[in-house]
Amino acid sequence: SQQGEEDPQALSIQEGENATMNCSYKTSINNLQWYRQNSGRGLVHLILIRSNEREKHSGRLRVTLDTSKKSSSLLITASRAADTASYFCATARGGSARQLTFGSGTQLTVLP
């Protein structure tokens, strides 16, 4: 079963715009991670935020976490065509990748 649910399911923007994806989950977590998957490829880890953190940055990525609402958002600033991919949130109940549960993903399309 999927723990996280991403919103929207699909997002199409112009190059240079910002993209925001949201993730909601159901149970308490140790950390929440975001992964990217290019078409026909495996998943690549992007960023991790722990349950005691509220915001984290990595390059053009900004992640927020609201444990009271059981939700997270991923912001990609100044998007590029190469950012076109599916983005998944994954929640970890334990203190490691051992108990990762993935959401259903957001398909992001960045138009040149």
Place this chain on the structure above:
Amino acid sequence: EAGVVQSPRYKIIEKKQPVAFWCNPISGHNTLYWYRQNLGQGPELLIRYENEEAVDDSQLPKDRFSAERLKGVDSTLKIQPAELGDSAVYLCASSQLRTDEAFFGQGTRLTVV
């Protein structure tokens, strides 16, 4: 450093036939996972190994699926017999014990006809 290697990349088989997937994790990674990803969905865990021990196989359909990780390195996932509903991408991932990030292979896309 090589990443997680999976083979084959693609496999097409007729229903009721057997199929096997192979995974070589990143060197030194004790934990190995097999996930199944249906079209338009996120990955779902089938089985997790710590070294050679299967520590979580609650989502593995044991009537037709089997897995092994001999010597705690490479792993094989087998389906026998395959059904039409088994068509999916099978992803292998690995991580170090007590670390937070999983590294994924490119997956095997299985089509059962």
